[in-house]
Amino acid sequence: MMLILVPLAGQLFFYPFNDSFRISFGTPTFFFSLLLLRKIPSILSGFIVGIMVVLFRILLDLIIYGKVFTDSFIAHYPTFFYYLTFAFLFYTIKMKRLHHRPVLMGILGIIIEISSSIAEITFQYIAFDAYTSPSAIHKIIVIAIFRSYFTIGFFNLLKLYKTKLTVKQTRQQNAHLLMIISSLYEETIHLKKTLINSEKITQDSYFLYQKLMEFEEQKETLPIQCLAAKTLKIAGEIHEIKKDNQRIYAGLSKLISDESFKEYMTIYELLDLIIRANNNYALSLGKEIEFKQEINGDHPDYHIFKILSILNNLVMNSIEAIKQLGVVKISVSKQNNWVHFQISDNGPGIPNKRKNLIFEPGFTSKYESEGSSSTGIGLSYVQRIVEELEGKILLKSEPEVDGTIFTIKLPVNYLVKKE
Incomplete structure (x- = not known):
């Protein structure tokens, strides 16, 4: 948009001093674009815009006035150095960091425009011995003051409007x-x-x-x-x-x-969400748990609630099984049309005699002395969800491994958005 608007705006001009000295809107448009587009490199913008302005003016001369290309190029190429100098000084002064100081931005904008005009005048003198009178320099300064503060004022009006719009949206979101x-x-x-x-x-x-x-x-x-x-x-x-x-x-x-809740999420976002939530849960139980994650393979976006309902319950059970200090690791890998989730911990593990019971409805091994059960969700719930998704759940614990490892194997087509 900058490459199109600046050359066009350069052709919108007027004569404030009733002579051949004109003021165009190319400079304010370029200045405003540099302020607005903060992520675009300033010097690169000045280089390309300078070329585009010169080419556009040469094209107009050739089509409308029938001028010779060489004459038109000599007449207009100094303008390239105007925009390049403007962009270079804009970058050097670090104008993008001064958005909160409009008065200083206006003063620096004046200096930048005057310096850019001097650069253009210098190359005009080199090209065709064009002499610039002191009165012309005075006019350049006046024009620079006008254009700089006009641009800064318009830019701050836009910022004010965006701020008001943001405040309004924030209030609506808070109410919601x-x-x-x-x-x-x-x-x-x-x-x-x-x-x-x-x-x-x-x-x-x-x-x-x-x-x-x-x-x-x-x-x-x-x-x-x-x-x-x-x-x-x-x-x-x-x-x-x-x-x-x-x-x-x-x-x-x-x-x-x-609510228009997002239903699908990347595996990285899902694991971050699970770890953040369960870290808070571990802290509420007064436990120091280190969470680790490992992701292998390329994964599509997965259905949030299906994954959360399985992994979150397994991670909670691991936290509850660990006495005080421990590690919980979540590993994810994709193998063909299956995704494998593995939840491992270094807790006390599950004895052999209980391995056949842990998936029974209502079974829990975490009782307090008075008979109150823990807040962990039964594994029968997890198993039911896995079976509904035509997956498998596997358990390894003592004496096979230290702690406990649950492996969930699910078909990918049940977890991704249908085409």
């Missing part, structure tokens, strides 16, 4: 986030109730388990009525949890469907 947080807060009320009920059911179930073991050890007759009442109570409490979970699920489902 408040609505989302409000909706989530309502769901946390139901979730808190569910957690309390879950803890109570866990304690009742653990108490029932202890009683059954005592009767078995002592070879006593089971008090059917008492145990039946206890079992019925547990069933009723589980039904309450089911209803609460249905409410939570309905609320969250509506929230997710109403």
